[in-house]
Amino acid sequence: MSRTLRVRQSQTVVPFGAGAVFDIQGESFVATGIGDWPTRGRQRIDSPRLADRLGVTGFYAAPATPNDRYDVADAPGAPYIRFPSWLFCGACRRMKRWRIADEKHGQAPRCPSCSPARPLAPMRFVQICKAGHLSDVDWWFWAHSRRDGGERRTCEEREKLRFLVSDRASGLEALSVACAAKGCEAARDLLDILGTHGMRCSGRNPWQRASEAVPCPRPVQIVQRTAGNLYYPNVHSALDIPETDVVVHDDEGLAAQVREHHLWVSLCRDAASPRAVLFRQMIQEDTGADDGLIDALLAEEMGQAAPVADAADGGLPAGPSWPDLSREEWAAFTAPAPPATRDFALRETTLGLAGETEEPWAGIAGRFGRVVLADRLREVRALSGFTRVSPDATVVPADTSRRLKWLPAVEVFGEGIFLTLDRAALGDWEQDTEVRRRVAGLRADLERSFQKDRLASVTGPELAPRFVLLHTLAHLWIRQLSFESGYTTASLRERIYARPDQDQYGILVYTAAGDAEGTLGGLVRQGEPGRLAETLLRMTEAAAWCSADPLCAEHSGQGFGNLNRAACHACALLPETSCEAGNSLLDRALVVGGERVPGYLQSIVAAARNAAVTALEQP
Ligand SMILES: [Zn+2]
Ligand SMILES: [Zn+2]
Ligand SMILES: [Zn+2]
Ligand SMILES: [Zn+2]
Numbered sequence: 001m002s003r004t005l006r007v008r009q010s011q012t013v014v015p016f017g018a019g020a021v022f023d024i025q026g027e028s029f030v031a032t033g034i035g036d037w038p039t040r041g042r043q044r045i046d047s048p049r050l051a052d053r054l055g056v057t058g059f060y061a062a063p064a065t066p067n068d069r070y071d072v073a074d075a076p077g078a079p080y081i082r083f084p085s086w087l088f089c090g091a092c093r094r095m096k097r098w099r100i101a102d103e104k105h106g107q108a109p110r111c112p113s114c115s116p117a118r119p120l121a122p123m124r125f126v127q128i129c130k131a132g133h134l135s136d137v138d139w140w141f142w143a144h145s146r147r148d149g150g151e152r153r154t155c156e157e158r159e160k161l162r163f164l165v166s167d168r169a170s171g172l173e174a175l176s177v178a179c180a181a182k183g184c185e186a187a188r189d190l191l192d193i194l195g196t197h198g199m200r201c202s203g204r205n206p207w208q209r210a211s212e213a214v215p216c217p218r219p220v221q222i223v224q225r226t227a228g229n230l231y232y233p234n235v236h237s238a239l240d241i242p243e244t245d246v247v248v249h250d251d252e253g254l255a256a257q258v259r260e261h262h263l264w265v266s267l268c269r270d271a272a273s274p275r276a277v278l279f280r281q282m283i284q285e286d287t288g289a290d291d292g293l294i295d296a297l298l299a300e301e302m303g304q305a306a307p308v309a310d311a312a313d314g315g316l317p318a319g320p321s322w323p324d325l326s327r328e329e330w331a332a333f334t335a336p337a338p339p340a341t342r343d344f345a346l347r348e349t350t351l352g353l354a355g356e357t358e359e360p361w362a363g364i365a366g367r368f369g370r371v372v373l374a375d376r377l378r379e380v381r382a383l384s385g386f387t388r389v390s391p392d393a394t395v396v397p398a399d400t401s402r403r404l405k406w407l408p409a410v411e412v413f414g415e416g417i418f419l420t421l422d423r424a425a426l427g428d429w430e431q432d433t434e435v436r437r438r439v440a441g442l443r444a445d446l447e448r449s450f451q452k453d454r455l456a457s458v459t460g461p462e463l464a465p466r467f468v469l470l471h472t473l474a475h476l477w478i479r480q481l482s483f484e485s486g487y488t489t490a491s492l493r494e495r496i497y498a499r500p501d502q503d504q505y506g507i508l509v510y511t512a513a514g515d516a517e518g519t520l521g522g523l524v525r526q527g528e529p530g531r532l533a534e535t536l537l538r539m540t541e542a543a544a545w546c547s548a549d550p551l552c553a554e555h556s557g558q559g560f561g562n563l564n565r566a567a568c569h570a571c572a573l574l575p576e577t578s579c580e581a582g583n584s585l586l587d588r589a590l591v592v593g594g595e596r597v598p599g600y601l602q603s604i605v606a607a608a609r610n611a612a613v614t615a616l617e618q619p
């Protein structure tokens with residue numbers, strides 16, 4: 001029914017996941033909901049931990065395609081349909097509403113009126129609403145919108161439209177849609193097309209049938225189809241830590257106590273009965289275990305997900321929309337003997353600075369803690385849904401039919417370096433009044449931000465100084481690594497472990513390519529003793545200065561929603577795909593020091609300068 005395009009399997013979650021609109025060689029398409037995915041050839045992706053947290057039964061990747069050509073009919077892959085369906089001819093300016101019946105396998109749409117046939121181009125504007133709906137602009141209505149209702153009714157030709165361009169004006173004013181019906185001269189230019197115009201919402205997405213539309217009272221907004229607010233994917237990612245470690249290490253003693261409690265077996269047996277509440281209470285009183293731990297242990301015991309409320313209308317349960325996945329990963333990276341499986345191989349190393357007394361090395365040794373090299377990592381990324389207009393708008397599930405209990409996902413393999421700060425040094429720094437004051441300002445901006453919920457999944461319930469510090473360090477480190485090792489910044493990713501409530505204080509920088517051959521050892525080599533310390537030193541020196549200073553350093557709020565301080569494109573920002581937090585909550589001043597605030601690595605900047613001066617003075 002739909003024209004099938006080949007998009008690489010790894011792209012079917014981001015950037016071409018359900019609901020995304022994208023251009024390929026002059027044509028424009030939208031990725032359908034996963035209800036339209038073929039069942040043949042799709043691949044099961046295992047990630048029990050992620051499935052558990054998202055309250056789904058599992059994941060599938062779109063059927064793999066042998067190469068990444070886009071244009072072969074009936075090939076496997078995820079389904080995409082043409083959108084917008086209103087196209088126009090650049091030669092005769094006729095507009096044509098393209099229907100599925102008009103599709104010709106392997107051929108781009110051509111103008112039926114021109115000879116030789118010219119390619120048709122998609123209209124640049126579409127309409128969206130905050131309920132996540134997307135549709136074509138009602139171009140007939142637009143052309144006739146300057147007329148009153150009575151005049152409008154006299155025109156009955158709904159699809160005889162032209163998309164005109166005038167050379168007497170420029171920009172949107174030069175463009176207009178005109179009715180070409182006999183005797184009708186309705187037309188309107190596109191000067192003020194962006195925005196809301198009281199047009200009705202279709203109540204659905206382009207791949208949904210008319211019968212699936214819901215009455216939607218939201219005002220529609222007309223936007224360019226490439227606009228940034230057309231699509232915000234909700235992507236969740238989990239590292240593949242060994243199954244046996246799903247229960248957190250520092251709770252292991254507690255977990256044993258719970259399991260040995262004389263009421264544990266009763267609780268497991270009667271978990272669904274009213275008595276379970278009593279059993280649970282008594283176990284909690286005796287052991288001090290919290291609900292989270294008991295739920296996790298129950299889930300483990302009974303081989304099923306922790307109970308989540310079922311959605312009233314079937315389909316996916318309404319689990320937390322942004323669950324915390326950091327807990328078990330942090331536990332695995334900080335375990336005394338890091339666990340290992342085929343897809344998760346860790347080895348602990350050091351900065352190689354033991355016994356150093358000379359600055360700046362002694363300073364570096366005192367500020368950082370554990371170094372763990374991950375020779376192999378597997379990451380699963382799943383798409384639960386998307387929003388339009390704004391990230392905090394209504395979420396449209398990846399399965400718009402709401403029948404499916406799985407989500408689309410991809411698995412990627414890679415390697416990484418995990419690094420912690422020195423816990424005591426961090427604790428001291430975090431107590432500083434100026435540090436707290438500076439982060440309190442940022443926290444207030446975050447509270448007001450529509451990104452608040454999404455960011456809370458990485459920052460924890462309350463933004464702490466350590467988050468901004470570790471996040472900025474991750475960015476600076478990635479930039480430095482890319483400078484030194486030839487990795488592009490876009491090929492490196494960060495993971496921030498900075499929840500104070502869980503006593504986290506580390507970062508992971510990793511590569512994750514789309515295939516099983518992601519592990520080449522190049523990144524891990526950058527983490528070896530000596531080399532990593534050098535990188536950290538050069539990173540710190542570089543961070544002390546930005547080419548946009550003094551402007552950048554003195555900023556009291558820059559970036560999207562004022563959620564950055566001293567951080568800009570010239571010094572700290574990364575490609576979107578590398579960052580967990582939308583390039584926000586960054587502040588170099590917390591790393592290297594600022595006007596009034598002490599930086600966590602400030603003494604190293606000073607020591608490095610002194611060392612350089614001393615070296616120059618020596619004959
Ligand atoms: Zn034409
Ligand atoms: Zn007309
Ligand atoms: Zn709507
Ligand atoms: Zn800057």
Ligand SMILES: [Zn+2]
Nearest residue numbers: 579580581583
């Ligand atoms: Zn980031």
